[in-house]
Amino acid sequence: xxxxxxxxxxxxxxxxxxINNYSAIWRNIQSGQIFFGTELKRLLRCxxxxxxxxAREYLAxxxxxxxxxxxxxxxxxxxxxxxxxxxxxxxxxxxxVKMLKPKVVVELGVNRAISxxxxxxxxxxxxxxxxxxxxxxxxxxxxxxxHEARFIQADAFESLPALFREYSVDxxxxxxxxxxxxxWSVLEALRHGVPCLTFHDVGSGRRGxxxxxxxxxxxxxxxxxxxxxxxxxxxxxHVMAELLAPSLLSEDFAKTAEWECQIFDSLFGFGxxxxxxxxx
Numbered sequence: 001x002x003x004x005x006x007x008x009x010x011x012x013x014x015x016x017x018x019i020n021n022y023s024a025i026w027r028n029i030q031s032g033q034i035f036f037g038t039e040l041k042r043l044l045r046c047x048x049x050x051x052x053x054x055a056r057e058y059l060a061x062x063x064x065x066x067x068x069x070x071x072x073x074x075x076x077x078x079x080x081x082x083x084x085x086x087x088x089x090x091x092x093x094x095x096x097v098k099m100l101k102p103k104v105v106v107e108l109g110v111n112r113a114i115s116x117x118x119x120x121x122x123x124x125x126x127x128x129x130x131x132x133x134x135x136x137x138x139x140x141x142x143x144x145x146x147h148e149a150r151f152i153q154a155d156a157f158e159s160l161p162a163l164f165r166e167y168s169v170d171x172x173x174x175x176x177x178x179x180x181x182x183x184w185s186v187l188e189a190l191r192h193g194v195p196c197l198t199f200h201d202v203g204s205g206r207r208g209x210x211x212x213x214x215x216x217x218x219x220x221x222x223x224x225x226x227x228x229x230x231x232x233x234x235x236x237x238h239v240m241a242e243l244l245a246p247s248l249l250s251e252d253f254a255k256t257a258e259w260e261c262q263i264f265d266s267l268f269g270f271g272x273x274x275x276x277x278x279x280x
Contacts, residue, residue, distance in 0.1 A: 018066040020186050021087040025059045028091075035088040036264050042253070042271065043262045044099045046247050051095070057125065058094045064121035067143065072267050084114035089270035093198070096272060097122035100196060102170030106112050106133045106163055106187060109176035113141040115200070119149055119173070128204060131167065135159050136176075160185055164192045175200040178226040179235040186243050195275040197244075202237035203269025208232040210269060215241070215249055236271065237263070244273050 023070040025189075028035055041047065046142045058064065069086040085093065099121070105119055116134055132149040134141075138155050148264055152159045156176065163169065164197045172189045174197070189197055202211040211233030217225070237248060245254035245261050248271075253261040261273045 005266065014067055018062070020070045021065050021068060022059075022062070024071050024087050025055065025065065027054050028057065035091040037074065039262050039264060040092060041255070043260060043274065044095060046095070046099060049083050050178055054095050054098055056069060057098075058091050059122050061125060064094065064118045068118065069268070077187070081151050083268065084112075084168060084244040085270060086116065086266055086268060089134070090115075090118050091199050092264050092270055092272070093118060094122045096171075096196070096198070097127045100170065101127045102130060102165045103127060104131045104133070104169050105171045105173065106135065106160075106167075106169050107173040107175065108135050108160070108181075110134045111134040111140055111175075113143040115162065115173075115175065116141070116149060133167070137165075156181060156185060160188055164188060165233065169194050171196045171198060172201075173198045174236060177229070177234055177236070179199070179222040179239070181234075182228055182235050182239045183242065186239055190243065193275075197240075197273040199236040199240060199271040199273075200265050201234040201268055202240065202271040203265075203267055204237065204263075205265075205267060207267060208269055210237045212249060214238065235268070240271055240273065 029052070034055050037048070037051055040051060065087050068090045069084050071086055071088060076160055082233045102246055105123065107119060110116055113134070116132065117133055123132060134149050134151045135156050136153065137155060139151065142153065169189070169192065170203055172185065172194050174185060177180065186197060204210045204212065209229065215238060222235065240261060241248040244259050245256050247254045248261055248263065252265055254261045259273050261271065264270045
């Protein structure tokens with residue numbers, strides 16, 4: 001955990017960010033245009049009343065969203081110390097937790113733990129006994145303590161197999177970025193029957209982190225450029241397309257025999273893949 005002075009500095013730098021996030025959620029509720037309402041109703045099979053109630057519950061938990069990135073924020077400069085899920089993506093995650101009620105969530109790639117705070121608040125609200133497990137190579141957390149979540153400081157190639165043996169994981173959230181780690185972790189999740197996979201940094205807009213042209217690279221080239229984000233972009237969406245639904249390279253929604261996948265259209269991009277019930 002980082003020292004308290006860094007946390008105080010972060011809060012000073014993000015005061016306007018918190019105000020903007022509150023205003024964005026409030027306006028969203030008042031206008032009746034709930035964040036990603038159409039996509040969430042399709043993916044979660046919920047109705048408008050459920051979404052409105054969920055949005056009010058989200059607003060009532062500022063710890064969940066106050067440090068998330070502001071809507072369409074163009075750079076880390078406007079987001080305190082770190083880019084995170086934005087406030088709209090945060091609502092999609094919040095609604096996902098409310099609907100699925102996962103008992104075990106594993107997050108790969110933690111950084112300052114801004115999104116970890118969001119997971120924790122949502123889990124405490126809807127699944128109080130749930131377990132949140134965080135994995136990263138370094139410990140830079142300032143928003144979540146050891147008594148709130150289990151933190152494993154290790155290479156995920158080593159820690160994730162042990163976690164799958166220890167837990168029945170309900171959601172694997174991947175925000176770790178390197179191509180080979182992403183692909184391997186998703187294959188491990190598929191092998192262990194994880195019913196929900198989530199990803200950050202799958203946005204495909206002009207300033208989004210996904211680069212469509214990188215789909216032409218061979219697997220060896222992708223591994224060689226595993227973290228070369230400037231030229232080749234982030235790899236989360238590529239892995240979703242390779243292992244879940246090829247059409248995700250160009251489409252934001254895909255349905256296969258086994259999965260329903262939704263890319264939420266935001267600057268950074270939040271992706272969800274839900275395993276479809278087995279047909280009887």
